Amino acid sequence: MERYTRYTPLQEINLAAKLADLRAADYHNALFLSAIIELLIEKKLLTREELQAKAQQLDEQPFAGGWTLADGCSPWDAR
Template sequence: MESFSTSIDLVQFIGKLGDLKDEHYHMTLTLSAIIELLIEKGLISRQELERKTTELDQLMIGSPYPMA
């Protein structure tokens, strides 16, 4: 915690972190609602969604830089 010059800086940092957590929650909730609506309307299936998330997850496991 020595990197914060004052207690006020620390309080402001903690406040910003709280704001980010709240924003993350709302974005996740919105994304979940959109996914559920797409599935309900038959535009995508849960299996397609699971397949695509697995595919994208596998891309993230490797190096961020393509190997030539």
Template sequence: MTTNRVSAAMSEVNLIAQLADLKEDNYQLTLALSTLMELLVERGILTHDDIVHKAEQLDTYPYK
């Protein structure tokens, strides 16, 4: 294997590792957000409808 092939293979391995890290980060953030939303609903601070309404509002923002 030439140096270029080794370098390309290592770059690919690095990219795959970064994607795996992003996937784990995404899972942890989603879990934290879900936990917070559930606690706010359970404690009567927000309703499910409040969350749905706000999500619909934010989904219309122009940064799509």
């Protein structure tokens, strides 16, 4: 039998607001990272190919729990 947590309307509003804040922070972080990458490429400090190769290398490295992003799982998945 599954358990569900019941929230009051105010708690639900607070959760929705927190989610909105996280989404906004994620957007701004992605935008900032994209700007840094573009500047590094424009200044010829790295190439897109080098960046793609490094991303592939990091994607294949296992994290502390032994999982990789390439596995399509995360440490939060049920084991």
